[in-house]
Amino acid sequence: MLRISNLHASVDGKRILRGIDLDVEAGTVHAVMGPNGSGKSTLAAVLAGRDGYSVDAGSVTFRGQDLLDMDPEIRAREGLFLAFQYPVEIPGVSMMYFLREAVNSIRRYRGLTELAAGDFIRLARQKIKPLGIDPGMLKRAVNEGFSGGEKKRCEVFQMSVLEPCLGILDETDSGLDIDALKVVSEGVNGLRGPDRAFVVITHYQRLLRYIVPDYVHVLANGRIAQSGDRTLALDLERHGYRWIEERSTALAAAGA
Amino acid sequence: MAAVMQHASAYLERFSSLQAGRDSEPNWLRERRELAMERFLRMGVPTPRDEEYKYTDLRALSDGRFLLSPDEPGGHARPAHLAGQRIAAACGDSLAVAGPAPPGIRVMSLSEALVRGEPRLEDRLASIASIERHALCALNTALFEDGVVIVAEAGADSREPLHLEFGPGRVARLARVLIIAERSSRVTVVETYSGLGEYWRNAVTEIHVSENARVDHVRAQLESPQAFHTGVVQAGQERDSRMSSFSLSFGARVARNDIGTRLDGTGCDCSLDGLYAVRGHQLVDHHTGIDHAMPHCHSHQLYKGVLDGNARGVFNGKIFVRRDAQKTDAVQSNKNLLLSDSAEVNTKPQLEIDANDVRCTHGATIGQLDADAAFYLRSRGIGEAEARKLLTYAFATDALARVGVASLRERFEGLLLDRFAPEAA
Ligand SMILES: Nc1ncnc2c1ncn2[C@@H]1O[C@H](COP(=O)(O)OP(=O)(O)OP(=O)(O)O)[C@@H](O)[C@H]1O
Ligand SMILES: [Mg+2]
Numbered sequence: 001m002l003r004i005s006n007l008h009a010s011v012d013g014k015r016i017l018r019g020i021d022l023d024v025e026a027g028t029v030h031a032v033m034g035p036n037g038s039g040k041s042t043l044a045a046v047l048a049g050r051d052g053y054s055v056d057a058g059s060v061t062f063r064g065q066d067l068l069d070m071d072p073e074i075r076a077r078e079g080l081f082l083a084f085q086y087p088v089e090i091p092g093v094s095m096m097y098f099l100r101e102a103v104n105s106i107r108r109y110r111g112l113t114e115l116a117a118g119d120f121i122r123l124a125r126q127k128i129k130p131l132g133i134d135p136g137m138l139k140r141a142v143n144e145g146f147s148g149g150e151k152k153r154c155e156v157f158q159m160s161v162l163e164p165c166l167g168i169l170d171e172t173d174s175g176l177d178i179d180a181l182k183v184v185s186e187g188v189n190g191l192r193g194p195d196r197a198f199v200v201i202t203h204y205q206r207l208l209r210y211i212v213p214d215y216v217h218v219l220a221n222g223r224i225a226q227s228g229d230r231t232l233a234l235d236l237e238r239h240g241y242r243w244i245e246e247r248s249t250a251l252a253a254a255g256a
Numbered sequence: 257m258a259a260v261m262q263h264a265s266a267y268l269e270r271f272s273s274l275q276a277g278r279d280s281e282p283n284w285l286r287e288r289r290e291l292a293m294e295r296f297l298r299m300g301v302p303t304p305r306d307e308e309y310k311y312t313d314l315r316a317l318s319d320g321r322f323l324l325s326p327d328e329p330g331g332h333a334r335p336a337h338l339a340g341q342r343i344a345a346a347c348g349d350s351l352a353v354a355g356p357a358p359p360g361i362r363v364m365s366l367s368e369a370l371v372r373g374e375p376r377l378e379d380r381l382a383s384i385a386s387i388e389r390h391a392l393c394a395l396n397t398a399l400f401e402d403g404v405v406i407v408a409e410a411g412a413d414s415r416e417p418l419h420l421e422f423g424p425g426r427v428a429r430l431a432r433v434l435i436i437a438e439r440s441s442r443v444t445v446v447e448t449y450s451g452l453g454e455y456w457r458n459a460v461t462e463i464h465v466s467e468n469a470r471v472d473h474v475r476a477q478l479e480s481p482q483a484f485h486t487g488v489v490q491a492g493q494e495r496d497s498r499m500s501s502f503s504l505s506f507g508a509r510v511a512r513n514d515i516g517t518r519l520d521g522t523g524c525d526c527s528l529d530g531l532y533a534v535r536g537h538q539l540v541d542h543h544t545g546i547d548h549a550m551p552h553c554h555s556h557q558l559y560k561g562v563l564d565g566n567a568r569g570v571f572n573g574k575i576f577v578r579r580d581a582q583k584t585d586a587v588q589s590n591k592n593l594l595l596s597d598s599a600e601v602n603t604k605p606q607l608e609i610d611a612n613d614v615r616c617t618h619g620a621t622i623g624q625l626d627a628d629a630a631f632y633l634r635s636r637g638i639g640e641a642e643a644r645k646l647l648t649y650a651f652a653t654d655a656l657a658r659v660g661v662a663s664l665r666e667r668f669e670g671l672l673l674d675r676f677a678p679e680a681a
Binding site: 048050051077081084089090091093097098099102103162 | 627628633634636637639640642646647649650
């Protein structure tokens with residue numbers, strides 16, 4: 001579904017991603033962990049097509065197409081979804097209007113008929129319920145004045161409405177209490193299936209008890225320094241990142 | 257008559273021929289017109305040397321041809337109808353009042369009101385808006401041929417907007433409106449300005465809000481992209497009265513609006529709000545003036561602007577707080593959204609405060625579309641043009657919310673969205 005090869009990217013001349021290789025097959029969940037500043041959000045941003053990042057080398061294919069060549073909205077319409085680490089507040093645009101516009105933009109792209117207002121409201125209400133979000137939120141401006149936890153839940157709500165093939169969750173668990181974490185995890189698990197894949201960026205093994213990953217990767221200094229199965233997350237919880245960072249610095253030195 | 261300005265003869269000629277045919281006009285008006293003409297000829301069409309017109313170049317108007325020509329090249333398209341009851345329309349060389357007016361409201365053409373000897377006309381007409389301060393108001397006073405008078409009788413309550421439509425043509429180019437709200441009455445008036453081709457409209461609206469009365473005034477400037485629009489709206493408020501003004505300015509090549517109110521009694525409330533959205537080489541200039549002459553009055557101003565292309569915006573907000581006007585509460589805000597790198601805004605609050613126990617706040621901002629917000633929208637599948645449109649709309653929404661009449665607000669929202677629709681971008 002997603003194939004990242006030797007991806008190098010920089011911001012303002014600062015090299016952040018230094019050769020990422022990652023294969024994400026349909027039906028799998030990949031956890032990406034790693035210390036602060038290691039480049040996790042940068043990877044997510046480059047995949048989603050945010051401005052301001054320059055890709056210096058490497059390639060990314062998504063469902064057989066060159067992902068890096070697409071505008072952000074095309075990536076979304078092709079089935080990529082990024083749950084933001086810091087969702088953006090947009091005063092003056094209601095959640096309802098925004099999400100309907102998103103759904104219909106995607107539907108138009110795929111040659112489907114647009115959802116009428118009534119049908120959309122039914123869909124939204126049906127998806128919002130399991131996430132424990134007050135439906136009154138739909139009338140509010142996008143993310144405006146939402147608490148941290150509400151914003152994160154709302155990202156998952158959007159994902160469940162848009163039903164992407166690939167969901168990238170950037171620290172969607174940070175700042176959630178244990179009940180919210182369960183609810184959000186169930187939301188994600190409900191979407192799991194043979195045709196979908198997830199990249200779950202997190203600092204906490206706690207999340208991975210609920211969203212059980214097939215693979216765990218550790219990003220350090222802009223590279224994947226270690227990959228393994230879910231037991232790697234437990235090792236990290238116990239021993240921290242230090243040993244991996246040391247290894248990756250040594251590797252970088254050897255490689256250079 | 258001491259005429260010192262250039263091109264005086266063209267104006268004088270028109271004035272003399274009009275005065276000659278005004279035998280039936282009452283003396284007081286003939287005299288006011290004489291005085292106004294004199295003022296105008298002394299001051300002339302403002303130039304950028306005048307501090308008040310620093311950014312707004314009206315020199316193309318000085319010879320008067322866009323105003324005085326018998327007809328305009330664009331022809332006579334039907335004026336735009338927005339919402340509410342069309343009560344009067346000016347088009348070509350005539351003005352028609354269409355009845356029936358709501359209970360307690362009298363609507364008539366100015367010429368008819370003069371013939372009928374409408375009481376209080378002498379007190380109000382050409383006495384609220386200042387010919388001393390506004391040369392172009394003086395010009396309108398000297399030359400207007402007809403206009404609309406709306407009187408809300410004491411206690412009348414009319415919330416459905418009365419719609420005055422000013423299309424093309426000689427009469428409408430010098431649009432003149434007088435609104436008198438008698439004690440404890442309420443009336444809502446919408447003026448629309450639209451046309452085709454190149455012309456100059458120079459409009460004046462005077463509003464008198466008597467004790468405890470309320471006037472909601474909306475002005476939609478939707479002139480042709482080649483037009484010049486200059487307009488004065490001036491209100492005078494008695495105690496405990498309320499008045500709101502909303503100025504929508506989307507059209508014209510150059511538009512200049514002077515909108516003001518004088519709070520002449522205690523306990524008055526006024527809001528002067530507006531939205532301008534311009535692109536290409538359009539220039540839109542709003543000068544507002546609130547004169548807090550008496551204590552315990554509130555004023556509120558919110559002007560928002562969206563500027564694309566090489567468009568230019570000017571906002572100047574004057575607030576005077578006189579010595580007696582203790583406990584004044586005045587809020588002013590002007591916010592601008594620049595959609596292109598070459599659009600420009602000059603915004604300036606101008607506060608003169610002579611009282612000491614007052615609260616006056618003002619703020620002005622000029623910003624661009626929020627790139628993070630645009631990316632967030634696009635990351636959900638919303639196209640770039642659509643995202644821009646949505647954010648532009650979101651920016652303007654609190655200004656539009658100041659339009660009390662829902663049907664009108666929706667029309668304005670539609671006009672705004674069309675204006676920045678992907679096709680137009
Ligand atoms: N616009 C920018 N200009 C300069 N440096 C940047 C910019 N954006 C990110 N960086 C730097 O890139 C590095 C990687 O940042 P990134 O946000 O990808 O880290 P992260 O792994 O997501 O960290 P965290 O766990 O704290 O979220 C950091 O050192 C950060 O300071
Ligand atoms: Mg991050």
